[in-house]
Amino acid sequence: MILDSETKATEHSEDHGDELRLWLRLLTCTNLIEGEVRRRLRERFDVTLPRFDLMAQLDKVPDGMTLSDISKRMMVSNGNVTGLVERLVESGHLDRRTSETDRRVQVIRLTRTGRAEFRKMAAEHELWIASIFADLSAKDVQDLMRLLGKTKVSARNATQRKA
Amino acid sequence: MILDSETKATEHSEDHGDELRLWLRLLTCTNLIEGEVRRRLRERFDVTLPRFDLMAQLDKVPDGMTLSDISKRMMVSNGNVTGLVERLVESGHLDRRTSETDRRVQVIRLTRTGRAEFRKMAAEHELWIASIFADLSAKDVQDLMRLLGKTKVSARNATQRKA
């Protein structure tokens, strides 16, 4: 049993240092990229990332979405979306109207100019992202995709069983 | 030249969809985990992630750090750290004193109880992270580590040459 101390879990205090380091690296990596994207959006288009993300959701559908839909898709709170939409209506990018069949719901759409502006931003944004991942091979990208997919599933499992 | 249209870059409008999807997945993954960690820190210890992170930095050194050191290590703005430290001094976790050799400098330390509380939180935190990555094999973890390392370098290159 020469491998015992390596392979067998000691009752308490296993070593989870690798997972911790992985999480820290994942966080650093994401923050690095996200910070850069925010900076460029602000410099080039004077827009924030949350606003860009919201417009991206709306650009995918022709007929608008409700606030709840948006908040689910963006995985943020309802109240958050209220404020975001408010500011984007104010700036003329979004159009908001009360549904005729249910007066509780608000239907949000991109305006014509909102959609046009978003498309311009999205095109550049895609190039930024490509340049950020430029040193990775196609295989690296696929591998990362797969491993992050696995991570997502694992995380969801963990959060649901509330271990 | 049968592979030409596949391998050769057309002058404009290459396809960067894979990179974009990778970035979205990276972001989703990180947000999922980060959200869960925030939730648990709040529920279990009534502490926020930024405060936890700040204490983590201070726990690594015996003799305290200056505000600038902290802000560099955490990669956040100076003004941000000012407020964070303020609240943690208020709650008794941190001790703050003006340096004797340079009266501009504030030296921040964990108090005895601050350090004790942090250690308790950190121990649980490590278990949460381990459980979140539980479905990944040791090799998966290593592969992710390596690929994220590569990504970090690539991103830094891209942000520095400001492509």
Next chain:
DNA sequence: AACAACAATTTTAGGCTTGAAGCATTTCGC
């Protein structure tokens, strides 16, 4: 119709974050 349950949204209080402007102190160049 009345009433309870539910659903969509807004409001509120508190905290995080940034970039820019401002203040105090130190250091550098002369």
Next chain:
DNA sequence: GCGAAATGCTTCAAGCCTAAAATTGTTGTT
């Protein structure tokens, strides 16, 4: 030593974000 530049920190305005409470509207039951 003196003024200018640099450094460390704080303040400020604006925006983002959340959870929880409040508001408004709909639906199902009796």
